[in-house]
Amino acid sequence: MSDNQNLLAEQRRALILDEVRRRGGVRVNELTRKLGVSDMTVRRDLDTLARQGVIEKVHGGAVPVVEASTHEPGFEAKSGLELTAKEDIARAAAALVSPGSAIALSGGTTTYALAQHLLDVPDLTVVTNSVRVADVFHTAQRSSGQAQGAATVVLTGGVRTPSDSLVGPVADQAIAALHFDMLFLGVHGISVEAGLSTPNLAEAETNRRLVHSARRVIVVADHTKWGTVGLSSFAELEQVDTLVTDSGLPPEARAEISEHLRRLVVAGETDLAADL
Template identity: 55%
Template sequence: MAELLPAQRHRHIVGEVERQGQVRVAELAAQLSVSEMTVRRDLTFLAGDGILIKVHGGAMKEGSTTSSEPGFATKLGLQTGEKERIAARAAGLVHPGMSLALNSGTTTFALAHHCTSIDDLTVVTNSPRIAQVFYDADNASQTVVLTGGVRTPSDALVGPIALGAVAQLHVDLYIMGVHGMTAEHGFTTPNMQEAHVNREFLRAAGRTAVVADHAKWGVTGLCTIAPLDAVDTVVTDERLPRAAVEHLENTVGEVLIAAPEKASDTPTGSEA
């Protein structure tokens, strides 16, 4: 694309911040075909005018905080292509006869659709939407356990009832969606009660994996769920910056990159 004038870049950046809530420097640089240094200068200018708030690695909408929690429907329309490819890749970790735990999230929701044909699964989840995916598939060989609890904006069931249910369980594999992941703060969520349930799932699992698209890197939620080295596998997409991949490879037992999108595929939008 032709080089844009600063005012044109600023309009694009503001539009992305309004649409997503949070944006990453690397993503904006790719969209605008400019250097990351140029994007950082643009963010500094816009932050100086009070239009957005600069954060580590990007910016967020004025008024957004680490405790901001987008609703499930909002997140469902973001990074759809990446989430679908990550889900398909993560489904390879799931085998017949397993006990599988899935937390609430749009990537784990996509993953659920890939697991409905796997026989003899016992699925434990704190997501009514994920439970419904398995119920609708009507695979008689599968058992679905839905924890009780109080519903959050991201459609997770949390609180003492959810914690009590998970505390009694031992599962073969827990696959967790997250709000953000950073080298400094690990895997995070904006909801403290979800963090408690996610930690309990981690404790209950023999093996653990995180599914997170590239836009989650550098994003920090209010509460840390666990450090990066607390999980065995991270499944992500090919747009995660190489430096982030290398850091994950040095801290996590295994990093799986979902197959890149084919040139003929329809491009998808960006996320927070």
């Protein structure tokens, strides 16, 4: 299958997922008419989304999965979701980073995508509690053999979560002793009421330390994270300097966010607020 076909399938599944979540359920025949594809194609898409754990198939269609606030999907399950949005967000977020900066990247699939866009930014110091993010830089340095201008990567210790983040007292102590210019933070959920949240209690505490050690906090989150609430809140929206998201964020959410954040960056669109 070509890259273009893969992209089309990814976009189609994103549309299906949005439709399921927005309407609370859809039927196969409605999706075939809306998308202009065959029943078989829609059913394959539903099978894929069901394997990723984001919908539940029912007779003749699909309904959204209602997740408990303690449910934490693994890295592989999350990595297949909203791929285009994450790439757009990563590209926009990378443009905020200057050479020679000290930055921190939390765990998550969006920060993982961001790490790959930062490989060409020289002389970075990168603090991360993500095994996956650290691997991006280490793999690139080993394959290129380049030392000059390569990022210095500080990987915290800690206990590994299902999303391949390192959390707990060891990670917290390491982060508390550091200070960085910018923190790029992936989140499980973001809302006006709960702020930033995660289903993992230990990860919430580690994220609090990251926020406290950063001069600027930049949340990187696709539109599906808006309105999601995990078990533990670790920061209020007012503690966030910038939210970088994708164009799927609805107008009402943008209006709410603009009341609480200094800057909203929608990837592929004009920056919606003045520079900090």
